[in-house]
Amino acid sequence: MADQNTLSPLDLETHDKTFLDANELVINMGPQHPATHGVLRVILRLDGEKVLGLECVIGYLHRGVEKIGEHRTYTMFNPYVDRMDYVAAVSNGLGYCEAVEKLLNVEAPPRAQHVRVILTELNRIASHQLWLGTHALDIGAITPLFYTFRDREEILKIYEKYCGARLTTHAFRIGGLQYETYAGFEKEVKNFLNFLKPKIDEYEELLTTNRIWVERTKGIGKISAEDCIALGVTGPVLRASGVKWDLRKAQPYANYKNFDFEIPTGQHGDTYDRYLVRMVEMRQSVRIIEQAVDALPEGPIMAKVPKVMKPPVGEVYHSIEAPKGELGYFIVSDGSTQPYRMRVRPPSFVNLQALDLMCRGQLVADVIAVIGTLDIVLGEVDR
Amino acid sequence: MPEETKPPLPPSPEGEAKPTAEKPAVPGGVKSTTSGSVQTDPNASTTKAEPAQPAAAKPAAPAAAAPPKPAAAGATPPAAPGAPAKPAAPPKAPVPTPVPWDSPMIAKLRGAYGSGIEPLSYLGQNYMIVDQSLIPEILQVLRNEERFDYCVDITAVHYPQREKQFEVVWVLYSFPRNERIRVKTLIKDGEAVPSSVPIWAGADWLEREVFDMFGIRFGGHPDLKRILLPEGWKGHPLRKDYGILQQDNEWVQINLGIESGQ
Numbered sequence: 197m198a199d200q201n202t203l204s205p206l207d208l209e210t211h212d213k214t215f216l217d218a219n220e221l222v223i224n225m226g227p228q229h230p231a232t233h234g235v236l237r238v239i240l241r242l243d244g245e246k247v248l249g250l251e252c253v254i255g256y257l258h259r260g261v262e263k264i265g266e267h268r269t270y271t272m273f274n275p276y277v278d279r280m281d282y283v284a285a286v287s288n289g290l291g292y293c294e295a296v297e298k299l300l301n302v303e304a305p306p307r308a309q310h311v312r313v314i315l316t317e318l319n320r321i322a323s324h325q326l327w328l329g330t331h332a333l334d335i336g337a338i339t340p341l342f343y344t345f346r347d348r349e350e351i352l353k354i355y356e357k358y359c360g361a362r363l364t365t366h367a368f369r370i371g372g373l374q375y376e377t378y379a380g381f382e383k384e385v386k387n388f389l390n391f392l393k394p395k396i397d398e399y400e401e402l403l404t405t406n407r408i409w410v411e412r413t414k415g416i417g418k419i420s421a422e423d424c425i426a427l428g429v430t431g432p433v434l435r436a437s438g439v440k441w442d443l444r445k446a447q448p449y450a451n452y453k454n455f456d457f458e459i460p461t462g463q464h465g466d467t468y469d470r471y472l473v474r475m476v477e478m479r480q481s482v483r484i485i486e487q488a489v490d491a492l493p494e495g496p497i498m499a500k501v502p503k504v505m506k507p508p509v510g511e512v513y514h515s516i517e518a519p520k521g522e523l524g525y526f527i528v529s530d531g532s533t534q535p536y537r538m539r540v541r542p543p544s545f546v547n548l549q550a551l552d553l554m555c556r557g558q559l560v561a562d563v564i565a566v567i568g569t570l571d572i573v574l575g576e577v578d579r
Numbered sequence: 580m581p582e583e584t585k586p587p588l589p590p591s592p593e594g595e596a597k598p599t600a601e602k603p604a605v606p607g608g609v610k611s612t613t614s615g616s617v618q619t620d621p622n623a624s625t626t627k628a629e630p631a632q633p634a635a636a637k638p639a640a641p642a643a644a645a646p647p648k649p650a651a652a653g654a655t656p657p658a659a660p661g662a663p664a665k666p667a668a669p670p671k672a673p674v675p676t677p678v679p680w681d682s683p684m685i686a687k688l689r690g691a692y693g694s695g696i697e698p699l700s701y702l703g704q705n706y707m708i709v710d711q712s713l714i715p716e717i718l719q720v721l722r723n724e725e726r727f728d729y730c731v732d733i734t735a736v737h738y739p740q741r742e743k744q745f746e747v748v749w750v751l752y753s754f755p756r757n758e759r760i761r762v763k764t765l766i767k768d769g770e771a772v773p774s775s776v777p778i779w780a781g782a783d784w785l786e787r788e789v790f791d792m793f794g795i796r797f798g799g800h801p802d803l804k805r806i807l808l809p810e811g812w813k814g815h816p817l818r819k820d821y822g823i824l825q826q827d828n829e830w831v832q833i834n835l836g837i838e839s840g841q
Binding site: 255260263264298425429446447508512515524536539545546548579 | 674675677701702704728729730731732734736737748750754757759761779780781783784785788792805806807808809816817821823
């Protein structure tokens, strides 16, 4: 079977010279390469060690999430969204629940909104911790992995205590929350934040001025703000290129407008700046959670939603700032219990498109660094 | 006899557009009537359309359907459980409908393109339905003059019963204006849409995905081929006529060496 995924093979008649000079080499990386963070296949076109261009081959993890969504009721589809970006399951759930709430024209009560913000921001920290550990591991620093996984464990423990699950939490329901917070939730979250703050300093001590780290990341995988916007790249990658844009501020959802926080930006759009941006984001998340816990209101946690949801005929696009960028849901309702169309706009999928541009002219080893810095999750790329 | 009660019930959800949606509701509906099934049976078999309606109304008002259960055991007429459920459905909030969307930008576009665009707003979200022939031009104008510099998403919706089966949707965002809009166009099966890769480089993979999932071709796309499914896959899964259990058995047989993936 003709595999059109490969680059066109060298034609010996016309490319004889190239072949003899052997200055162009096509190699295949993945799909089962530990540094591709999942099943990503990259076809690299090399000149010696220099990357001339590359092509991503994706779809190995395609499960047809959108098709599944059209064959489940709104409530039944809720746990499926956790399985897209499985390291930030709570964010996926927030985006989905809010999109359906918009379609139903209901709003979650204030207490539910606060708890949602707390859990989502904890998830952002967990996602960034996992990114940092694996990214540093790819580049050759093994210690941060142990540090970040040790601390991420505490977040997962909070999730486990709250809803029984650690990764695919299914924490939110359409209209609010299923569970009231457990006794001592606020105190535990605050203890965790106090525990985490010095730990973030610790990560930075390990890396920020580490000469090997700086040399492997500074000036690597540069992308300009214009290119980011043209390619639709969002999230920390866009911010590291100097665009001060975060959906939590630009088009506030949930109740983010009640909280005080900064949007970090970089200047150079390189791997090092993206690292710095994510480190600041973790600290800003800590800030948001502190405010949310302090101001946690009393009250109901579930809005009045019908048991069988039949949103009126219409369509809605709702997006949130997931740890990786803009996560959008485009839902079309035909008035029945199931969505007529369930489109997910995944940040990883769109961001991965920039890999080719970011790697051109870099060395093979830098491809690994750039894949790491894009922070992709193949479960979300392929859906 | 209990077997007799079942056949009249499944047809009811079918009238509701989607059979699988009502599936979880149906067992509940059956249970609440089985206690009184001996009495209800004759009625159910004579008027097939009638019992279908209460069964469909029940899931909408489960609280109303539950109380009649003990009463049904006491040989109440079968119409009783259906009757209270029916009036429970009508009192509903007014259904929101799309309203015309008006803005300086729309006035300008209207002046240039007239009836070729239909601007609407639903739930505070603005979108415009654009005539197919205007598509590359309007997108270019939105990008260059109205500064919608970020193409968030490109997707499609399939309506097999319509003459123009596909709705292609562009979700656009403008960084300078902090505004999000959608542009839609309707096309027939087999028709191509001009590619917007020259306008937004990021449209590349998004268009490939639409092609992969719906089979819509984008004219002028630099490398239009499948992206998530393997090359050589037959069919386009997100079309409505592609069943959820259907798959390309031939591909599975050749590539995986198994009879069927099911």
